[in-house]
Amino acid sequence: MSGPRFEPVRTVRAYERIVEQVEEAIESGALCPGERLPSERDLMGQFSVSRSTVREALRVLQARGLVRSRPGDPHGAEVQPFSPAALHKSMTTLARVDELSLGELVQFRMVLDASANLLAARLRTDEQLAEMDAAIAGMRAAAEVGYDAFSAADIAFHDAVARASRNKLIQICTDVVRSIVLGLVSGKIAAAADREALMRQSIGHHEEVLAAVRAGDGLLAARLSRQTMYDYYVGYVPVDERPALRALLE
């Protein structure tokens, strides 16, 4: 009964075809980071379209973080090395549209950080362990300076752990979600009256986590890191969201 299966003809914009072709070239490795695209005027010849169309395609590619163009650059747009900037942008948008609550974000960080610690405890090298040591030393020193410095050292520690997990997706998501969370609460933390006590407590917690990582006890490291994160942020999470956070603690 069914005749030849006709598929709906999807009209494809000219600039989309260009985006697809360039994207394909980059993803297939035909174009490597650092290499240059031809100039817009060359591209309009190669694709047989007008410059407006070429430019719209380049805008899309730039929005996706694949290329970057600079006015006056005689070499054309530059193919960018991958950066999680686009990922970061869309996740930030997601959070800002208020689709995501602070509780969900912190909960996600607890999940990611715990997993990173679990993996780090089992996969870390001695150099990575040294990095974590250095980061905690930095936290201790920075606590005397102020919250901003402390926060930076704190980030360095978590980054070292994430790197030790050897999972780039964990690293990227950790980075993205953390910066969103900090954007939401860093002002409140900096203004907190008892932030010195908070920082001192946090250093102690981090030392315990590191000890577990050093000992190779992944489960302990994961549990401690969850608890550390919980204690640090629970005060800023609305009361009705806290039970969901506690559901992650044993």
Add this chain to the structure above:
Amino acid sequence: MSGPRFEPVRTVRAYERIVEQVEEAIESGALCPGERLPSERDLMGQFSVSRSTVREALRVLQARGLVRSRPGDPHGAEVQPFSPAALHKSMTTLARVDELSLGELVQFRMVLDASANLLAARLRTDEQLAEMDAAIAGMRAAAEVGYDAFSAADIAFHDAVARASRNKLIQICTDVVRSIVLGLVSGKIAAAADREALMRQSIGHHEEVLAAVRAGDGLLAARLSRQTMYDYYVGYVPVDERPALRALLE
């Protein structure tokens, strides 16, 4: 010694200012999904720029998934509800550029799915439990039909678990990473000679996981789900990446 601190003047393109303004309007809620932007010709008046500039801004907004324009639509571009499409796109790019290996992706799925199961075991409602039951029944029925149907039912189960976790970030990331993984391996699974045995085994594993969720045993559900995912995909992961996956298993 240091005079007044001058910051470098960052030249901002006209179209970027437009993107920022519209983005702000959407993220602040001044523009809601479903609402329409003025026509391009109106916008060029409001922003005092040419239509090319307006269009470049719209291309960027469209690439970020915030608006969508249709040729001939007399009402102007439509503000889109948030969709993880942009997130998906950038993560897919990341995977295609080979920044992400299959091992890392599967490992990330293990982390997400285990967390979703842990939370689901502790937060699920009876309706959600019924959804999971239905999904497993669907898997059993679909296994007779073929791999595609089975895969769809499998997805339905994991989605139900993710929803029960009550964390939208987990749901979204689960969805995105899963579709990338499936894009990489679904062909191989469909072609596997022993896929019937694989499906039957997988159903059994899922039933065990669901039993743990039903019993409220979050730790068990998490461990079983990690193991299930590992067993299902380990055959497609390069041998040298497998130890990292096993590091997630107790």
Add this chain to the structure above:
DNA sequence: GCTAGTGCACTGGTCGGACCAGTAGGCTAC
């Protein structure tokens, strides 16, 4: 000889105008 300075050719960013195919909704003819 080499360096410092200049000029040029070309770039991307923006503008304005033009045409086309498509759509929605009002209007007309039945």
Add this chain to the structure above:
DNA sequence: GTAGCCTACTGGTCCGACCAGTGCACTAGC
């Protein structure tokens, strides 16, 4: 009252133009 046409408008694409900025070759000076 309804079916079908008409029109005003849309977004997609093209063209040509101008500007400010950049890199490089060339030149003038040491």
